[in-house]
Amino acid sequence: MTRYTPMPPENFLGLAEQEAAYETSRAVIFPVPLERTTSYERGTGKGPAAIIEASRYIELYDEELELEPYKEIGISTLPPIDTQDGTLDEVITEIFTAQLGLLEDGKFPVGLGGEHSLTPPLVSATAKKFKNLSVLQIDAHADLRDEYHGNSQSHACAMRRVVEVCPAVQVGIRSISAGEVAAIPKLPTKIYWAKDIVRAPLKSWIAKVLADLSPNVYLTIDLDGFDPSLVPATGTPEPGGLDWHQVTSLIRAVADHKKIVAMDVVELMPQPGDHASSFLAAKLVYKCLGYVFCQG
Numbered sequence: 408m409t410r411y412t413p414m415p416p417e418n419f420l421g422l423a424e425q426e427a428a429y430e431t432s433r434a435v436i437f438p439v440p441l442e443r444t445t446s447y448e449r450g451t452g453k454g455p456a457a458i459i460e461a462s463r464y465i466e467l468y469d470e471e472l473e474l475e476p477y478k479e480i481g482i483s484t485l486p487p488i489d490t491q492d493g494t495l496d497e498v499i500t501e502i503f504t505a506q507l508g509l510l511e512d513g514k515f516p517v518g519l520g521g522e523h524s525l526t527p528p529l530v531s532a533t534a535k536k537f538k539n540l541s542v543l544q545i546d547a548h549a550d551l552r553d554e555y556h557g558n559s560q561s562h563a564c565a566m567r568r569v570v571e572v573c574p575a576v577q578v579g580i581r582s583i584s585a586g587e588v589a590a591i592p593k594l595p596t597k598i599y600w601a602k603d604i605v606r607a608p609l610k611s612w613i614a615k616v617l618a619d620l621s622p623n624v625y626l627t628i629d630l631d632g633f634d635p636s637l638v639p640a641t642g643t644p645e646p647g648g649l650d651w652h653q654v655t656s657l658i659r660a661v662a663d664h665k666k667i668v669a670m671d672v673v674e675l676m677p678q679p680g681d682h683a684s685s686f687l688a689a690k691l692v693y694k695c696l697g698y699v700f701c702q703g
């Protein structure tokens with residue numbers, strides 16, 4: 408008998424109840440449809456639902472790992488957290504508290520955004536639980552502004568808030584302000600510019616990223632880190648981005664050499680007629696879980 412956990416529209420991957428029960432799942436999909444400070448186009452609040460919807464069309468067998476990761480992992484899907492009621496500060500506190508609860512339960516949380524402002528509370532909670540934490544960010548944007556339009560919690564400030572908590576390694580960056588560039592030498596962050604890696608052999612830079620990361624890693628993936636030819640559905644698309652092979656090779660190497668303890672995938676802004684972006688996001692989440700839990 409096939410039954411699904413009672414959350415609309417379905418759980419991640421459309422799994423049967425025994426493979427998606429919270430108690431027995433090691434990974435938990437945590438939808439955070441936050442959209443308070445987006446700057447260009449709107450719609451990223453619909454990102455988590457679109458990723459979960461697309462995930463139901465993914466093959467459950469991973470051709471790289473040669474197994475069905477969900478069977479080894481158990482993947483539970485939470486209902487979306489309420490991001491509408493209350494001030495942004497209150498919502499950020501709720502995100503922090505929810506993340507800490509998942510970590511205290513021994514889960515591997517996968518935050519689905521939503522705008523990048525959700526990452527700092529997720530990282531803060533993760534840093535409370537795990538010492539020696541660093542953050543690996545894949546993104547087009549440095550997001551190192553101290554404030555943006557008077558708001559220190561803006562998506563444009565996400566990594567500035569993160570590096571106040573723990574060091575970062577930023578990969579795929581190709582959009583940054585002069586003020587941010589000036590601040591970098593004083594910040595605990597290392598930048599891998601898209602211009603230096605998109606045409607370089609994987610071997611030439613992935614080992615350096617590994618060397619820059621601490622033993623425990625929080626992974627935050629802004630989908631605009633990918634080239635917009637692959638993921639057009641983001642709020643602030645930037646040309647000249649990473650491809651699928653580059654991103655998955657990097658994450659596979661990190662999962663192999665470090666302990667990835669939590670992650671998020673943010674900034675999907677679903678567009679009518681474009682299923683490729685949501686599908687990529689869903690497949691990326693499943694790939695990451697396979698790399699984290701099912702590698703040799």
Ligand SMILES: [Mn+2]
Nearest residue numbers: 547548629631
């Ligand atoms: Mn970005």
